[in-house]
Amino acid sequence: MPRTVSAAPRRPGRGRRLRIVAALGVLAAVAGYLTVQYVSGGRGSDQCTVRSxxxxxxxxxxxxxxxxxxxxxxxxxxxxxxxxxxxxxxxxxxxxxxxxxxxxxxxxxxxxxxxxxxxxxxxxxxxxxxxxxxxxxxxxxxxxxxxxxxxxxxxxxxxxxxxxxxxxxxxxxxxxxxxxTGRTPAALDCEPPRTTGGTGDAAKVRAALVDAFGKGVLPSGAAGKGPSAGGAGADALTVPVRADRRAERDGVPQRGWELAHWAVAQSEALGIDEVAYGGRVWAAGEGWRTDREAARLRASDTGEVRLRLVR
Structure with missing residues (x-):
């Protein structure tokens, strides 16, 4: 009578080891992705650009x-x-x-x-x-x-x-x-998502300006000037450009471009929709353009940075 040969018993845990190896591979891929995001600062969501x-x-x-x-x-x-x-x-x-x-x-x-x-x-x-x-x-x-x-x-x-x-x-x-620092004018452009930014608040913008630049950035005892700059929720604000020791660029004080670029950089966090200075206007989603009227009156346009807030 022929003898039946039994199949070799399956090694216990082999399937588990394969699953563990596969899981480790997935974890390694995720870790690599997170490392790239950490080092790059999440470059997949780039919305600001400096060009010069x-x-x-x-x-x-x-x-x-x-x-x-x-x-x-x-x-x-x-x-x-x-x-x-x-x-x-x-x-x-x-x-x-x-x-x-x-x-x-x-x-x-x-x-x-x-x-x-x-x-x-x-x-x-x-x-x-x-x-x-x-x-x-x-x-x-x-x-x-x-x-x-x-x-x-x-x-x-x-x-x-x-x-x-x-x-x-x-x-x-x-x-x-x-x-x-304002040495390169109209160099920073940001495209903040307006669906999540909320409305702007002039009081918050003024507080942020003073926090970053010091009390001297705004007039003494005031918080900027403008048609509706007096209280929270105002939709416009102007920031005076005070004389400093730094050079001008094409006749425009460098300090003004420093303030203008700061406002563009903070546009998402503070709900700033438009920045105007030195004959140029930045608008969210549009970038910098020439303000023809401001350019015609350029001498008077360099004394303040004008901000319009999201409503």
Whole structure:
């Protein structure tokens, strides 16, 4: 009688191992995607662009708003454009210009500053104005920082474990700094989604201006001027362009373009729909265009930046 040969018993757990391998593959793909998003700052949602003769750089409205804050705090403290470039390159490396509430050990915020190392409380560090101010405070204490290589200057402040990483951000930081300090006019364009931005509030815009630029940005005892700038919910606001020591660009004060670009960068967060200055008008979804009437009256158009808020 022929002998029946039994099939080899199936190894227990083989199917489970295959499922685990497949799951790990999926997790690796997701992790890779998240890493790219972290490093790039979520470039899939780019809606702001800086364009100049020196190049083009794209970033999100969140990144643009944080970059504009860093720049404003720098000029408020009397720091040169080189200092703003160093600060922006540092924030690009440390947080991709995002105000993140996590990092290595207790690192937080735009510059990944650590409460345990004396940078301030966690709440303070998560305030972009405070964080930028602390960075500039330490940078100003570095002898000859403006003449040092950017990596050296940044490292003297940050004490990073990867000091050379700042170098790759210098070209983009320089492009941003030139626009946000007002040296490159009409260079920043943002297309904020108006379906989620809500209406603008002049009181909030004034408060944000003072927070970033200091009380001197608006008239003493006032909050700007304009047909309806007196209270919250106003749909128009003008910001005076005070004389400063920086050069003019084509006869237009650089300070005005700094304020105008700040407003464009903050347009989503503050519900700003239109910015006018120096014979140019920026409108959400349209970019910058020439304001012919303002251009004809150019001399009187450089004394203030006009903002229209979303209604």
């Amino acid at each position: 003769a020196d190049g083009t750089y794209r970033l999100t409205p969140e990144q643009a708003a944080n970059a504009a804050t860093i720049s404003a705090v720098g000029t408020r403290r009397g720091m040169p454009e080189r200092a703003v470039t160093i600060a922006l390159a540092t924030a690009l490396q440390e947080s991709a210009l995002r105000n993140i509430g996590h990092g290595d050990r207790d690192s937080l915020g735009l510059f990944q500053q650590r409460p345990s190392q004396g940078w301030g409380t966690a709440e303070q560090i998560m305030d972009p104005v405070y964080a930028a101010g602390k960075f500039y405070q330490h940078l100003a204490e570095v002898p000859g920082y403006s003449r040092l290589p950017l990596t050296v200057a940044a490292q003297r402040v940050q004490r990073s474990g990867f000091p050379q990483a700042y170098a790759k951000h210098e070209p983009d930081a320089a492009l941003l700094a030139a626009a946000l």
